[in-house]
Amino acid sequence: MSETAKRITEFAAHSYHTWSRQKAWKSPMLIKDAEGIYFIDDKGKRYIDLSSQLMCSNLGHKNKAVIEAIVKQAEKLPYIAPGFATEAAIEAIEALRAVMPKEMTKFFISTSGTEANEAAIKMVRQACHPAYKVISRYRSYHGSTAASISLTGDPRRWYAETARFTVPGVRFAPDSYCYRCPFELTYPQCRVQCAGYLDYMIREEGNVAAIIVEPIVGTNGRLIPPPEYYPILRRICDEHNVMLIADEVMSGWFRTGTAFAMEHWKVTPDIITTAKGASAAYSPLAITATSDKIAQFFEEEVFCHGHTYAFHPLSAAPIPAAIKELKKLMASGLPQRVSAHMKNRLYELAEKHICIGDVRGIGHFWALELVKNRKSKEPFDSKADKFSGKTLMTGRVSGDAMQRGVYISPWYDTLVIAPPLIITETQVDEALSAIDKSLEIADKEAADTGATVSHSTEYGK
Ligand SMILES: Cc1ncc(COP(=O)(O)O)c(C=O)c1O
Structure with a gap:
């Protein structure tokens, strides 16, 4: 064993690997460098980053302007307590006010999406007292600590529940998931029952303070609700005096083609709440942005929340630079062009591979949902399989893609195609031709039913 291999093994033995049984954490790949859409291991092998790491490196790796902003801040003032103003925080708030909907008037800056959601929940529970319940959805992830994991619909919550680490007062609404509609209805005949049902839920539950949604569900499927969905939700929230929280941790920062995904529904x-692309992943950063109504509430009430690293200058420093770079990129037209190209290429892949049940997405945020049987939609693996120790089909496909030099994040039934927004058509082609080969692994175990692939975002077409 080389000296490096020994040190990696020691590192693994003495560090906690996230979301896994530790015995599976033996010899992680050592990454030495990253540039643009690529990252490079210690043997010099280059990988295309088709998932922007954890769907956060929206500008790709080593963006000079963003790095420079952090370096300058580190030299000037790397840390000061949140009770002081800094130029970094002033400029960050100015930049946020210019990019966020004008109704968002007040901001709290922390260091992770989890924290952004924890702050949001505490705020609505204070502001809506005595209402305290929060409605979330099953296909969701909102973070790892007590409140945010309680709001999470995916299996990570199950472990928090058995650890008695959840907060009371969370209810789960049916997903807006047309490919597997929980009501077994079809759009538009369904009249968007998944949204309408919220009205019934709120009336029957009582004490509902807020609904939290990922406007376009991220890890749990890139689910894009129909055009009527959010206008209906907004109306229901207004009628019942319930707050609507948009968790744009993953879907924000031009990932879906607009600054924030909710803009697609106006x-x-x-x-x-947002994080990830806010700093393009160059600093640990999250933002809880609130309307004036909430801001006004805390004029007299104590905003009973904070962190040592709230408004950390090094977290805040990249915000203006990242926003400028993202806007410049969007103005160049490249992401829009590549997104259209990527859609065509993914549709072609979906035609070719019988293991693809549904292809859906928008912007640089796509899912290939793998199924054993297109006709019955039988999945290869269930939600419960995710942490069972079983090697899932999406994991097998992504493992093979990695051998071919393409990093693609798997979740239990989907592959996450979410490259940095700087990716070119040629690079998309290169990555997808590797995925094309990797998908043969799943094809071999899928039934050839002659059924066609579904494009569940193409409502009514
Ligand atoms: C929608 C959403 N919310 C919250 C989080 C939690 O963010 P973090 O991992 O930065 O705590 C994530 C992380 O993936 C996310 O996708």
Whole structure:
């Protein structure tokens, strides 16, 4: 064993690997460098980053302007307590006010999406007292600590529940998931029952303070609700005096083609939580943005929340630079062109591979949902399989893609195609031709039913 291999093994033995049984954490790949859409291992092998790491490196790796902003801040003032103003924080708030919906008037800056949601929940529970319940959805992830994991619909919550680490007062609404509609209805005949049902839920539950949604569900499927969905939700929230929280941790920062995904529905939430692309992943950063109504509430009430690293200058420093770079990129037209190209290429892949049940997405945020049987939609693996120790089909496909030099994040039934927004058509082609080969692994175990692939975002077409 080489000296490096020994040190990696020691590192693994003495560090906690996230979301896994530790015995599976033996010899992680050592990454030495990253540039543009690529990252490079210690043997010099280059990988295309088709998932922007954890769907956060929206500008790709080593963006000079963003790095420079952090370096300058580190030299000038790397840390000061949140009770002081800094130029970094002043400029960050100015930049946020210019990019966020104008209704968002006040911001709290922390260091992770989890924290952004924890702050949001505490705020609505204070502001809506005595109402305290929060409605979330099953296909969701909102973070790892007590409140945010309680709001999470995916299996990560199950473990928090058995650890008695959840907060009371969370209810789960049916997903807006047309490919597997929980009501077994079809759009538009369904009349968007998944949204309408929220009215019934709120009336029957009582004490509902807020609804939290990922406007376009991220890890749990890139689910894009129909055009009527959020306008209906907004109306229901207004009628019942319930806050609408948009968790744009993953879907924000031009990932879906607009600054924030909710813009596709022209709906304004009461709170936006975001992180990831906010610094393009160059610093640990998250934002809880609130409407004036919430801001006004805390004029007299104590905003009973904070962190040592709230408004950390090094977290805040990249915000203006990242926003400028993202806007410049969008103005160049490249992301829009590449997104259209990527859609065509993914549709072609979906035609070719019988293991693809549904292809859906928008912007640089796509899912290939793998199924054993297109006709019955039988999945290869269930939600419960995710943490069972079983090697899932999406994991097998992504493992093979990695051998071919393409990093693609798997979740239990989907592959996450979410490259940095700087990716070119040629690079998309290169990555997808590797995925094309990797998908043969799943094809071999899928039934050839002659059924066609579904494009569940193409409502009514
Ligand atoms: C929608 C959403 N909310 C919250 C989080 C939690 O963010 P973090 O991992 O930065 O705590 C994530 C992370 O993936 C996310 O996708």
